[in-house]
Amino acid sequence: MKAERVSRMTGSEVNAFLGKAGFPAIENAKGVDVYRVSYxxxxxxxxxxxxxGSLVLPQTSAHELRVVSYSHGTMADRREAPSVASTGEGRYLPVYFATHGFAAAAADYLGLGEGPGAHPYMHTATEAxxxxxxxxxxxxxxxxxxxxxxxxIMVTGFSQGGHAAMALGAALQKDRDLDVSAIAPISGPFDIEHAEFPAAVDxxxxxRSAAFYLAYWLTSMDRVYDVYDEPSxxxxxxxxxxxxxxLDGSxxxxxxxxxxxxxxDELLTPAYLGKLGKPTGRLLKAIRRNDTTCRDLRxxxxxxxxxxxxxxxxxLANSESCLKDLxxxxVDASLMDVGDVNHLTSLRLSLPKVLAWFQQGAGTTAG
Structure with a gap:
């Protein structure tokens, strides 16, 4: 393990930093120290x-801290990862939790940040x-x-990170040293087969979002599962x-x-579009190996x-499917629909609710 402090902010500097991203001012914001961790x-x-990955610690006299693991959303550029970028979702969100007194960890995932190789996008085992x-x-x-x-550990994440958060929660339940207290995923793609792919195709x-996500998912899964013989x-x-x-990370x-x-329709061949509607073979294996996050939790x-x-x-059907599986x-599970808003706004509206639940001791008391 190697760690280096890459940023130090006072409480007022944290408010200025988060304010640039549209966060409201935080009363009694704690200063934070941000570390880049290689492991x-x-x-x-x-x-x-x-x-x-990134570790953000609050500047506090406390010698025992509760921990939030934040899993970031989809990013194709390794330079945007939490431990590398000085701004962006992957940096703002851990700072947000740390300034409220939590230790906050945010993995870059494989192949992002300073990790070697290509990122295996939506690969459950390595996200966890x-x-x-x-x-x-x-x-x-x-x-x-x-x-x-x-x-x-209190676990949350957005978009791809919602998928990663559920995967991490299940992994923590099996770990000898750590455990999971509560999980609060935001707008995660939990059901590629029955929810996300059908919505992308129909x-x-x-x-543009659908074309990007499908291109990223297919090229990543091809490296692992060989989901096509040639890109053509x-x-x-x-x-x-x-x-x-x-989509090589650069x-x-x-x-x-x-x-x-x-x-x-402009991106994929008609034959492969048909396969997405009725996947078989290696494509179906790639889907089902990584569509398990809501069925793995105890x-x-x-x-x-x-x-x-x-x-x-x-x-929304992704989260509805996840709720059904849980x-x-x-599993003690609920779903809050934050309304007729777009993807990024769902994060903005959900985040204060996640924080409040964690502050109330989520997972340590009833509900």
Missing amino acids: RTVDVNGGPTTAT GASIDLLKAARRLAGQQQVTFDKR GRLDG EAFRPPYDAKVTDL HDLGTIAAALPSTV PGAPVRLFAATGDRDVV RARH
Whole structure:
């Protein structure tokens, strides 16, 4: 493990920093210290690799801290990851929780930040693995400063991070050293097979968003599961010749969006569109291996799902499906629809509710 402090802010500086992102002023905001942590974890094949992430500690005299793990949303550019970017969702959100007195950890995931290789987008096992291994590295770093962490972690995340948060919650239940207190995913794509892919194909998702998500998911899953023999099997020209390089972790969203079409029909071949509607073989394996996050959790940690009717990036049906799976397993779970708002607004509206629940001791008291 290697850690370096990359930022130090007073409470007033935190308010100014978060204010730039539209956060309201926080009364009695605590100062924070932000660390970039490099640590060992495992890759998609279970072999050794390294990853990076962010740990944000409140400036407090307390020697024991409750911990929030925040899992960030979809990002294709490794430079936007929490441990590297000085702004953006992956940095703002851990600071937000830390200034309220929590230790906040935010994994970059594999292949983002300073981790090697390409990012295995939406790969359940490594989302959970990178997150839990960061928490363990963060505990060692805190111990060097005579601070101990509560072993029962509060878990949240947005978009892809909602998926990662559920995966982490299930992994924490199986861990020998840590446990999960409560899980609060926001607008996560939990059911690719029955909710997200159908919405992408039938036009319920924004066209450009759907094209981007599908291109990212397919190129990432192809590296792991070989979901097409050649890019031309899945992608129409000219996208078949450039999509893999475009999504190699070195291009920002604006560059990628400008290079991709505005609809799924323009991106994918008719034959592959048909496969998405009725997946089989390696494609179905990739979907079902990673569509399990809401079925892997056991009773013991309450879950509050947040989503939005108006979301055209991740449809509400994902969270409805997750809620059904959780209740079938007798997990204490609920879903709050924050309204006819877009994807990013669902985060803005849900976040104060997540914070309030965590502050009330989510998972340690009834409800």
